[in-house]
Amino acid sequence: MKDLLRMFTRVYNNRWFQVFLGFLALLCLGTVYSYSILRIEIEKEFSIGSGLSGIPYLTSLFFYALTMFISGRYLSRFSPTKIMLIGSILVSIGWILSGLASNIIFLTITYGLIMGVGVGLLYGIPILVIPKWFIKGNKGLAVGLILAGFGLSPLITSPLTQLSLDNSGLSSTFVSFGVAFGIVLPIISLLFHNPKEESTPLVVKVKKDLSIENSNKSIVKTKNFWLLYLNFLFGTTTGLMIIGSTGLIGTQYYNIEIHIIAFTISAFAFSNAIGRPIFGTLNDYLGTKKAISLIHIITIISSGIIILNPFNSFFVFLLGFAPLWMMLGAWLAIAPAATYSLFGETNYPRNYGIIFTGYGFGAIIGVLFSSRVFDVNLSLDFIFIPIIIISSVILFLSLMFLGNSSNSKE
Numbered sequence: 001m002k003d004l005l006r007m008f009t010r011v012y013n014n015r016w017f018q019v020f021l022g023f024l025a026l027l028c029l030g031t032v033y034s035y036s037i038l039r040i041e042i043e044k045e046f047s048i049g050s051g052l053s054g055i056p057y058l059t060s061l062f063f064y065a066l067t068m069f070i071s072g073r074y075l076s077r078f079s080p081t082k083i084m085l086i087g088s089i090l091v092s093i094g095w096i097l098s099g100l101a102s103n104i105i106f107l108t109i110t111y112g113l114i115m116g117v118g119v120g121l122l123y124g125i126p127i128l129v130i131p132k133w134f135i136k137g138n139k140g141l142a143v144g145l146i147l148a149g150f151g152l153s154p155l156i157t158s159p160l161t162q163l164s165l166d167n168s169g170l171s172s173t174f175v176s177f178g179v180a181f182g183i184v185l186p187i188i189s190l191l192f193h194n195p196k197e198e199s200t201p202l203v204v205k206v207k208k209d210l211s212i213e214n215s216n217k218s219i220v221k222t223k224n225f226w227l228l229y230l231n232f233l234f235g236t237t238t239g240l241m242i243i244g245s246t247g248l249i250g251t252q253y254y255n256i257e258i259h260i261i262a263f264t265i266s267a268f269a270f271s272n273a274i275g276r277p278i279f280g281t282l283n284d285y286l287g288t289k290k291a292i293s294l295i296h297i298i299t300i301i302s303s304g305i306i307i308l309n310p311f312n313s314f315f316v317f318l319l320g321f322a323p324l325w326m327m328l329g330a331w332l333a334i335a336p337a338a339t340y341s342l343f344g345e346t347n348y349p350r351n352y353g354i355i356f357t358g359y360g361f362g363a364i365i366g367v368l369f370s371s372r373v374f375d376v377n378l379s380l381d382f383i384f385i386p387i388i389i390i391s392s393v394i395l396f397l398s399l400m401f402l403g404n405s406s407n408s409k410e
Contacts (some may be wrong), residue, residue: 007075012191015133015142021192022126022146025084029091029119029180032060033269036247037161037262041170042107050248050374052104057244058367059112060119065360067120069353080125084189087125090118091185095178099171111174122185123193124356125148127336128349133195140337144280151272151329154265162262172251175330188359219351224342227402229308231292232335233358234394238299238387239328240359241366243272246321254317264318268325275329280337289402295330298323303384332359342403 011017035057043053071083094115101107126146131139157177164173219225246265250256256264284293306320339352373382 012193013196014057015130015195018126018133018192019130019142019145021188022130023149025122025126025185025188025192026146026149027153027156028185029123030150030269031157031161031177032057032064032115032119033151033243033272034158034161034265034334035060036244036265037158037165038173038257039244040247040258041165042104045170046104046107048104050245051368051371054244054367054371055104056108056111058363059108060116060126061240061367062360063113063116064120064123065356065358065363067117068124068356068359071349071353072122073234080129081189081190083121084125085121085186087118087121088181088185091115091122092118092178092182094118095181096175099174099178101171101174101230105268122189124349124353129192129194131336131340131345131348136191137339138284140280140282140284140333141277142280143264143336144277144333147276147280147329147333148273150332151274151276151325152269154269155273156266158262158265158269162259173229199366213338219343220354223401224403227398228288228335228338228342229355229358231320231394231398232331232355233362234390235295235299235327236362237358237366238362238391239324239366240363241370241383242321242324243268243328244363244367245374248324249321249380250317251364252311252377254314256314256317267318268322271322272325272329275326276333278333279330281334283334283337283341288334288342289398291334292329292398292402293395295334296391296398299327299391300388300395303329303387307320307381307384307388343357376405 039053039057042056043049046052094110094113097110097114098107101110127143130142130146134142161173161177164176170178246268247258247261250261250264252256279291279295282294302320302323305316309316309320335355335358336352339355340348343351370383373380
């Protein structure tokens with residue numbers, strides 16, 4: 001018995017076990033990225049168009065980001081377990097109540113507001129706690145591995161969602177996911193924790209030229225903040241717009257059958273997932289400026305492929321959209337890693353909370369803009385030409401003015 005207890009304690013206090021728990025938690029939360037499968041069924045069930053069907057999705061992402069911003073100010077006052085438990089309950093309730101929705105307004109409240117707040121509470125904890133376990137290095141890799149769970153989720157949940165919709169319908173699908181999350185997430189919450197206090201230095205050393213007073217007021221006054229925020233806002237606007245509408249684009253513009261789309265999204269989810277540890281590591285070793293520049297270059301090339309090739313090519317659909325899914329994962333890995341390396345550990349939860357508001361605004365801008373394009377049957381050029389132009393401009397600004405992170409190995 002003592003040996004088992006000793007082994008449990010050793011595993012419980014192992015930093016990679018905590019990374020694994022964070023990965024599992026975000027794997028559950030990333031089901032929101034399978035919304036494009038639900039969206040098609042929601043339009044049929046409620047007899048609505050693309051503009052209305054996207055509202056629960058963008059509402060969920062907005063409140064998810066807003067909760068991250070608010071909770072970032074107070075996370076240090078509470079244990080990770082308590083916050084994660086509250087978030088777990090809200091996520092479960094949000095999904096279950098969505099199964100009772102009879103109109104888009106009710107679904108916006110349950111899936112959008114309730115579930116979105118729950119995701120915001122849960123999502124922020126691993127990202128803010130795990131860097132404390134990796135003070136000596138590999139923070140970008142560790143955070144990227146956790147975030148891979150969020151991106152990898154549709155690999156599993158997209159086919160499961162379609163299978164459940166085919167066999168049980170929309171309401172039962174919502175309830176089934178809610179019950180499953182109500183069991184799994186609280187267990188993870190009870191095991192996830194901060195490292196021992198003595199192993200976590202109070203201050204992380206940064207280069208003198210990057211050393212600033214780490215408060216919300218001071219980082220907002222720096223050019224690094226605004227350039228990082230601009231990059232993250234644009235990156236999440238593009239990524240969330242693509243992810244939230246992949247199903248619609250595949251069926252409407254590429255004439256791909258919905259069941260094939262469900263499995264294709266699984267492949268895209270894998271691409272999204274691996275982008276997180278890859279670019280988290282690139283931020284560690286190359287620095288923020290070079291990592292961000294690479295994302296913009298890939299985004300421009302992928303968008304060009306989509307514009308220059310015929311819509312009826314399944315190969316072009318894969319070749320163009322898989323990298324764009326990956327780039328959203330890249331932004332979500334670079335944002336916390338860059339915030340930590342550019343502004344230090346002090347007030348990191350607050351600082352990242354501010355940066356993460358770009359995710360919420362990106363959801364609103366991206367979903368509303370793309371929904372308008374789909375509702376009036378405009379060409380995809382109206383989406384991807386602006387992406388190329390804006391990405392080129394931000395790339396130039398970043399190369400000219402963005403400071404590098406303090407831990408780059410240049």
